[in-house]
Amino acid sequence: MTAIVLDDVHKAFGKTQALKGISGEIAAGRLTGLVGPDGAGKTTLIRMMAGLLKADSGALRVAGLDPVHDGMALAESVGYMPQRFGLYEDLTVQENLNLYAELRGLPRDDYDATFERLLDFTRLGPFTKRLAGRLSGGMKQKLGLACALITSPEVLLLDEPGVGVDPVSRQDLWRMVQALTGEGMAVIWATAYLEEAERCEDVLLLSEGQLRFRSEPGELTRRLQGRCFRLKGSEEKRALLRQVLARKDVRDGTIEGDRIRVVVDEGVDGDALASLGDVEEVAPRFEDAFIDLLGGGPGGHSPLADQMPDVPELKDPVSCQHLTRRFGEFVATDDVSFNVRQGEILGLLGPNGAGKSTTFKMLCGLLKPSSGEARVAGLDLRSAASDAKLKLGYMAQKFSLYGLLSVRQNLVFYAGVYGLRGEEKQNRIREMIDGLQLGPLLDSAPDQLSLGFKQRLALACALMHRPPILFLDEPTSGVDPITRREFWTHINGLVGKGVTVLVTTHFMDEAEYCDRVALMHRGRVIALDTPDNLKAQAGQGASMEQAFIHLIEEQDDA
Structure with missing residues (x-):
């Protein structure tokens, strides 16, 4: 019917x-x-x-x-x-x-x-x-x-x-x-x-x-049979991904834990990748077929990262010890401790209401802890919150853009907020416009932009002052896979320059890009490890989503 x-x-x-x-x-x-x-x-x-x-x-x-x-x-x-x-x-x-x-x-x-x-x-x-x-x-x-x-x-x-x-x-x-x-x-x-x-x-x-x-989706997926591979090389995974995506015979590439998932052109087999490392064929996914049908992924080069200088050495980029936040009798974050190393991406995952955003806001200096300690760039947020905020860029879950201002005016406003003046201010704004291809949209209002371009503008505002630390609160929620790949190309490029990243996400494939994942549930960190080690706890061949559900259910049972 x-x-x-x-x-x-x-x-x-x-x-x-x-x-x-x-x-x-x-x-x-x-x-x-x-x-x-x-x-x-x-x-x-x-x-x-x-x-x-x-x-x-x-x-x-x-x-x-x-x-x-x-x-x-x-x-x-x-x-x-x-x-x-x-x-x-x-x-x-x-x-x-x-x-x-x-x-x-x-x-x-x-x-x-x-x-x-x-x-x-x-x-x-x-x-x-x-x-x-x-x-x-x-x-x-x-x-x-x-x-x-x-x-x-x-x-x-x-x-x-x-x-x-x-x-x-x-x-x-x-x-x-x-x-x-x-x-x-x-x-x-x-x-x-x-x-x-x-x-x-x-x-x-x-x-x-x-x-x-x-x-039915399987009909499209079957078209990629024999064209999907998983690659493990001796190089660092982000550098290997850039190398893979630079090849003309590759349609798409993404990070999966410590490996790279690769989709090659028709007529190309796994032997073509053998010089890059160990290669195994894997079953195609609908996402692989989707990207292939639309002409392939966006590539692995970030013009935005090209314009950013290398970050000087930071001894203590992000750390928290016994961090706790209460709202009346409700404990939103309960005795949370972890640290993020320089040039690392730490993913903060958990169900809705787990305490991720509360933890984020305390580490950004937007919310005072009830007890415990939070430090950013070695600065204690209880006594040096203003100085610490200048060391970090924050991309909020609900984009903190001003709807009554144009794209250009938002960029000018944020440059001023971060204390940029004169020629330096103009240069930074131009860097963001060029690096994120915002030129044709400068006179548009943020509300007129697609979700992908809103995301670009929010990232530009967060990076205007070249912070060594970047906080991303569900930055790609609702955007399509091509836009998501483009976003992570910029993040990977920034990490290559020594930027430290803390990110929350509900998109489990996105967690694969993280070096480590802290899984929160009911205000506590219940697991902290690499994506591959977390997946191993859910059984051989488990996905990140299956690992997430397994660990949450295991904690509830306990």
């Missing part, structure tokens, strides 16, 4: 062609992934399915209805959870459900049974009196899903529901969605995370407004 029919759908915003002749069918009772890089047209298409945008030409039918002309009927047949879902953070979980039930016209006699079913389904029953703004990221997504399911729709539209959600909470979302498709509902899951797309039954892959692939 067909739930959605697309027939030569076009949509433009001014001169920008967002969708260029999209055709296809989406089946009922199946989970369909809507994937593509930033600006591909995913959100535009999903809003058209929800009846929020009208096609310029072509035809679209959702649950047998025209989204434009049958708007009232569509509201009962379609559930929609947008990227920034419309929860009211000053209302409780129960009050949000009451509001959505009223807005969607749910009969009063059905309230109790509907709420009981949704609260049981999402496991939010114990939290009905909690304010939505006080929920973790994963719980907010569950509440958003419950609100979208108020009227038991035939079609459920989810626009990037996994963004900012840890692997354990993401498992819960998958469990819920699979239960819904088992009941015959059509679920469309828009995502930039390709391990999510790989779990879908069907995939629509968009790029620059065009439909590039439509089928």
Whole structure:
């Protein structure tokens, strides 16, 4: 049974062609992934399915209805959870459900049974009196899903529901969605995370407004059979990655622990890489096929890092001892101790609410510890916070850009904040514009930028004063794999210059780029080791995500 029919759908915003002749069918009772890089047209298409945008030409039918002309009927047949879902953070979980039930016209006699079913389904029953703004990221997504399911729709539209959600909470979302498709509902899951797309039954892959692939994900993955390898060389892994990505016969390369994952051109075999180290063939992933289909990765050279000087030796870049932070009776960070060596990337991982951001803010001098010690560049943050802040760059989880200022004005403002003046100020701004290719966007407002360019601008602002230490709080949340690779090319280049990096992330493949990982749970560090050693604890061949879930569950069982 067909739930959605697309027939030569076009949509433009001014001169920008967002969708260029999209055709296809989406089946009922199946989970369909809507994937593509930033600006591909995913959100535009999903809003058209929800009846929020009208096609310029072509035809679209959702649950047998025209989204434009049958708007009232569509509201009962379609559930929609947008990227920034419309929860009211000053209302409780129960009050949000009451509001959505009223807005969607749910009969009063059905309230109790509907709420009981949704609260049981999402496991939010114990939290009905909690304010939505006080929920973790994963719980907010569950509440958003419950609100979208108020009227038991035939079609459920989810626009990037996994963004900012840890692997354990993401498992819960998958469990819920699979239960819904088992009941015959059509679920469309828009995502930039390709391990999510790989779990879908069907995939629509968009790029620059065009439909590039439509089928089950395994069909695309099989095209790369015999072209994916894992390489271990004698060189340091970041240097080896740059060497690999400089080759003309390589389509893509990423770091996996102490090895490099390589995708080669058609007709090239593993022997071509033998001069670089030990080579083993590995099974292709959907992400490998996605990058290959779009023309390959962005390469391994960072013009931004080229402009940065080598960092002088630092004896104690980042360290904390018995760091604790209490909010009333709640202990957000509990007796945390670790250090980060110069030129190292330390990943701070953990479920939503584990204490990562609280720890981050204390190390940045934005939050005072209740007890314990935090030092940056050898400076005690209790007595020399102002001096320490000048030694670090901070890229916040929610980009700290000023929406009323243009890109150029944001750069000028941050240069001034860091005390840059005159010719030096102008030179640094020019370095950031050139190194991150911001030139065509200087007069745009940050809110007009794609997520990838917002990320570039935020990184530029954090690096304006050439800090020897860089703090990155979920810097690539929601961006596509190509943009993510580009970002890590810059970070790897900076680390090569001696910059020390502390990063939080919910994207487990990103944790592979770290030299060590500190895994936090319920305010404590429960594991601190290399990615490969953490994966080994979850069994041979385990992924970083499997290691994450294994260690969290093991701690809960204990």
